[in-house]
Amino acid sequence: MSDIVVSGYYGFGNAGDEAMLAAMIEALTDIEPNVQITVISGNPDDTKRRHGVCAVYRLNYPEIVKALAKSRLLISGGGSLLQDVTSDRSLYYYLSIMMLAKKLNKPVMLYAQGIGPVQGTLAQSAMRYIGNMVDLITVRDDGSYEELKRLKVTVPPIYVTADPVLAMHPVDRQIGRSILRKHGQEGVAPLIGISVREWKEWGHFKQVLSHAADRMIEELGVRVVFIPMQCPDDLGVSQKIAGRMKNKAEVLPGEYTTSELLSLVGNLDLLIGIRLHALIFAAVMHVPMAGISYDPKIDRFLETIGERHVGTLKTVTTDSLMARILQLWDERKHPNKQREERITMLRNKAFQNAELALSLMK
Template sequence: MSRIVVSGYYGSKNAGDEAMLAAMLEVLGDLDPKLHITVISADPEDTRRRHGVDAISWLGLPAIFRELRRADLLISGGGSLLQNVTSRRSLYYYMGIIAMARLAGTKVMLYAQGIGPILGGVAEHAMRWLGNRVDLITVRDQGSLAELERLGIRRPPIECTADPVLAIHPVGRETGRAIFRAYHADGAKPVVGISVREWQGWTHYKKVLAEVSDRIVRELGARVVFVPMQFPDDVRAAQKIAAQTKEPCTILKDEYTTSEFLSLVGNMDLMLGIRLHALIFAGVMGVSMIGISYDPKIDRFLSSIGEQPVGNLRDVTADELMAEIRRKWNDKQTFRRNNADLLVRLRDLAARNAELALNLAHR
């Protein structure tokens, strides 16, 4: 039985990261049902309950080192772990776990990582030194490949694959419909989902999204539903936007599992997202999407399916967003077909991450 330790931003009530873990476990389990996986988590009990795997605390460094000594492989990823824009300290933490694995003599794979931006001479030097000493790197987009090249990380085998969530199986829509009924948001009206987040205390984009929400209701006769990907932070962000609206909208105020989120998104006619994995969920469930950029990972994902973000959080306008919403609303089937063709290829690439990980673990 091979043993794998997984390091990432798990147990922190972020739907995107929990979906990445669920997708990784799903594909790895399909390929090797006897695999033993231990996840380093901010909330080990939640991770055990949610995913059915062993978990240890991210603060328990002695326990982590003991587990790494027993393991055949450390998977670092997926997600944007190796960057220092949203947090300077987290970069050094995740690099520290990688360094512990090397010290324990355990193989290391950077798994479908979104690399960078990594800024500052010390951080760049540390990442260059460590990145050239892992065993295998897969990245989820071409922008991450470019960041590795800029940093001078060339020694391990490197492949561009895709975000792990793209390999997850689509789910039925019944659970999502039941959640909508509980919020009195069901019925014959079409649904536009909006995924929001706080960002650096900015207020401009919240006013824009409040106006867009009203215009969607008036012009399209649709229902607007705000979906919280990071609980409860995104609920509070949605409430700030809803307080500025004049037309009715619905805020989902509960925490959901990956399958519940997928089912919710599957019941939508369009997803307008700031959160990356809200857009990826839309791709998995065959729903047209519009992204607003705040981080290179949004631009990189949209580029991979032939799309571009509509502005960014600093300067996006309601008119820009409504123009793109109308364009996709009037020809939803065409955009769904185009995205579906590209996502078939990305799904295969996402599954390849697990194949490469098991090949490395079994060596």
């Protein structure tokens, strides 16, 4: 018997999505320890091993139908599943799973989703039709709420909560310290982490980050480490940036679990991030962060904690990035109380996602 079936971008080695799944499982089982969870995954064996739950392959529709038939709730989320910018095929896939659940008379919840942008006419119609069939929606930011209004998804109750990962418990920093020591990254010098992703083979942001990293080493006396959130994609772009530097920076080579990544980030004095969940990990572990935007979800998250990005992948400059780093460097001795209060509030909202899911199931 599966009490809950979870649909999302799981089993593909993306640290952000795996962290969202881990956060959902943690929050749901904190409230209801005996809940049975089955995950629709691109790699069921990896999902079972990594998260300790049941899993079925994402294209095995007979098995998905069987799991849904035995369930009491379908959760779709979290993350940016419902958008057609990176791919419209994935949008229709996730909508099809929701439609299957409704055909089986099962409640459906969109769980802390980042909605949009949805641009195609057919995609907008599909979102409006199926979105109005679901039973409950929580979104992780105001921008997603506005996108639902634009799409005329108005029938189900909609709550603005927060990204599920913000509800995770901080982890022991010793885990990350051991990984850093293994790669020769121990010492008294402060440590700045950089989390990047490739984007359309653009070169400008790579040049900016390599120059800024050199300046940080020379002007602040820090060590620099690149932390990949998705392997092997992030590993390649990290190595390209490190290869342009005059000074040495470490590129961590492995694929890490959510707990390991949280612990690694917790050992940093500051994080520079393009990846959304690297920034969210910094928030969970109370580490100052500077975000570079490639997608509205970065802007939306930073706004919720009272911050702004330092530029987009096209517009960021070495000077603007260094100015923000120096500002954050001064904050290390005087933590930003307003930001910490906002993060605490978001943590409570993130936990509300699980409370609403379980109330819907009952």
